[in-house]
Amino acid sequence: MNRRVLxxxxxxxxxxxxxxxxxxxxxxxxxxxxxxxxxxxWGSGYGIGQTLFKATPLLFTGLAVQVGLRAGLFNIxxxxxxxxxxxxxxxxxxxxxxxxAPVAIPLLLATAFVxxxxxxxxxxxxxxxQNVHExxxxxxxxxxxxxxxxxxxxxxxxxxxxxxxxxxxxGCMLPRLGAFVPALGASAASLALPLALVVVAAVLxxxxxxxxxxxxxxxGSNPTASTAAGVPVGLRRGLAYVASGGLAGLGxxxxxxxxxxxxxxxxxxxxxxxxxxxxxLGRGSFFGLALAALLFGTLQQGGLAVNAIVPKEVMDVFAxxxxxxxxxxDRWVAAVPPVKTPAAAQGAA
Amino acid sequence: xxxxxxxxxxLASAVPYAFAAVGGTICERSGVANIALEGAMLVGAFAxxxxxxxxxxxxxxxxxxxxxxxxxxxIHGLAVVRLGVSSIVSGVAMNLIAAGGTRFLLRAIYGSSxxxxxxxxxxxxxAGRLILPALAIVALAATLFFFRKTALGHWLVAAGEAPEALxxxxxxxxxxxxxxxxxxxxxxxxxxxxxxxxxxxxxxxxTAGRGFIALAAVILSGWRPGRAALACLGFALLDAVQVGLQAEQSGxxELLSAFPYLATLLLLIALGKRAGERTPRALS
Numbered sequence: 001m002n003r004r005v006l007x008x009x010x011x012x013x014x015x016x017x018x019x020x021x022x023x024x025x026x027x028x029x030x031x032x033x034x035x036x037x038x039x040x041x042w043g044s045g046y047g048i049g050q051t052l053f054k055a056t057p058l059l060f061t062g063l064a065v066q067v068g069l070r071a072g073l074f075n076i077x078x079x080x081x082x083x084x085x086x087x088x089x090x091x092x093x094x095x096x097x098x099x100x101a102p103v104a105i106p107l108l109l110a111t112a113f114v115x116x117x118x119x120x121x122x123x124x125x126x127x128x129x130q131n132v133h134e135x136x137x138x139x140x141x142x143x144x145x146x147x148x149x150x151x152x153x154x155x156x157x158x159x160x161x162x163x164x165x166x167x168x169x170x171g172c173m174l175p176r177l178g179a180f181v182p183a184l185g186a187s188a189a190s191l192a193l194p195l196a197l198v199v200v201a202a203v204l205x206x207x208x209x210x211x212x213x214x215x216x217x218x219x220g221s222n223p224t225a226s227t228a229a230g231v232p233v234g235l236r237r238g239l240a241y242v243a244s245g246g247l248a249g250l251g252x253x254x255x256x257x258x259x260x261x262x263x264x265x266x267x268x269x270x271x272x273x274x275x276x277x278x279x280x281l282g283r284g285s286f287f288g289l290a291l292a293a294l295l296f297g298t299l300q301q302g303g304l305a306v307n308a309i310v311p312k313e314v315m316d317v318f319a320x321x322x323x324x325x326x327x328x329x330d331r332w333v334a335a336v337p338p339v340k341t342p343a344a345a346q347g348a349a
Numbered sequence: 350x351x352x353x354x355x356x357x358x359x360l361a362s363a364v365p366y367a368f369a370a371v372g373g374t375i376c377e378r379s380g381v382a383n384i385a386l387e388g389a390m391l392v393g394a395f396a397x398x399x400x401x402x403x404x405x406x407x408x409x410x411x412x413x414x415x416x417x418x419x420x421x422x423x424i425h426g427l428a429v430v431r432l433g434v435s436s437i438v439s440g441v442a443m444n445l446i447a448a449g450g451t452r453f454l455l456r457a458i459y460g461s462s463x464x465x466x467x468x469x470x471x472x473x474x475x476a477g478r479l480i481l482p483a484l485a486i487v488a489l490a491a492t493l494f495f496f497r498k499t500a501l502g503h504w505l506v507a508a509g510e511a512p513e514a515l516x517x518x519x520x521x522x523x524x525x526x527x528x529x530x531x532x533x534x535x536x537x538x539x540x541x542x543x544x545x546x547x548x549x550x551x552x553x554x555x556t557a558g559r560g561f562i563a564l565a566a567v568i569l570s571g572w573r574p575g576r577a578a579l580a581c582l583g584f585a586l587l588d589a590v591q592v593g594l595q596a597e598q599s600g601x602x603e604l605l606s607a608f609p610y611l612a613t614l615l616l617l618i619a620l621g622k623r624a625g626e627r628t629p630r631a632l633s
Contacts, residue, residue: 074437131625132617135437139561140610147607154603276441311456316449323442327434
């Protein structure tokens, strides 16, 4: 455990040094940029609130990717699952004008989960029935989600002349955290954050404490042995992948229900791919996932804070470097001959 | 749009796909999955524009793209082949770095968040326009020859099908796979360069998923370069039809842009068990 933490810390340090080099190469002082990054994120109540807001969808997508990984499947489709769920929630919200919050919110959350899960289903079927790699199915599904939602918005779901839906009913919004903790000010952090933490805390133990959860892990790590033991491997892994899609869809709670109050094209984009980074860094523990989501939330918010002097895209580069560095550190720490993917994750890609 | 325009438009649109798909076949046949084709295309498009702007020469632009794409995926090859990182994890990271990095450089060098200045070197007419399509055909023919007639080509296929057999005959798997990844990056980057040459500039995110489509072509073709190139022609035809319809009636353009992806997904489902059966056995 300690060696793993050490590996992650070293990977982060290496990524940090590379980041400093980029800033230097850009002709800015790394210290000034770092100070600006800190002040824009953890330096004020509002900044903290915004950082927590950015971290919230990442908690959902990070958990989603983690659930897939337990079954030996990469959910690269979290991006599209979140798009479809966000649109579905935003659209349904406009129809729920008169409903009180205790009815509307659970209904919308269920919709987000079902929409995300449904979008993951074709990929799961292709992978488990036809041995077409889930990454290909997910990539195709992501692109179809973008185009389909854009077409629906253009075709009448959006207010004319805009790319967003109408405002949802009053009972559809999740209250902002600023209403309970005045120090957070007008930041976009909402009750979606405690909701995300509860979901993470509730889902992770399922893999240890329930029979189905243990069968999923077994199916992911050793499908041959699982089949011999009578576990319905395809069903278990398919269930994990579809549930992963549902969890990614729940990310809409932070963006649509907690922040905008409507769906807008591009809302929440990038959270799906960063979910992979969060899952890799978080290594399946509650605190790991929470810290990783906070780190990438800080980077996203920090990117906006430093944008005036260094283009914010540098944060995407940083995220990519962190992913590779952590993955390399993993191998180094494990100190075993390279094994590429879990045996079960092999297929057509 | 008449038949001749449609045909020319299809052939022109097929070039970027074909480069990436031929590269993807080489890489995946060696046993390394490559979802980073998209990132390599983007890097190639940027390097071509930057090289063309700096030198004023189309030749230098293409060499820049070729070298930059190869060097970029050398990181992928190093991480996956030498350091044992999952090719999917590394691929996602490479795509993030390419998307963020090219936009970063666009703002850093040209002060724009949308596109580079117009590249005069890409304004060639007549014969100059035929260089990239000709190169694509050469790359395809060379790859077919490489797989069928050369010892190295046979070793590469062995690295993807039965690496232990390759080791048993005294060859190493790692260098073959590494250079296959590098070659795929260089070729995909030429595909990106073709996009930049076509529009005479670099635009942020201009590959718009073409690398993924090329990967789909590789898989649909059963990892055979000739058939992959044919699949690319099919995707290019969809593109050309879409461009034609876009000009005639706006509004449905968004839905049409989903068509290549939807068609691929449905085709994969229709293929049933056959969809994955030619997968290189050691591919991961």
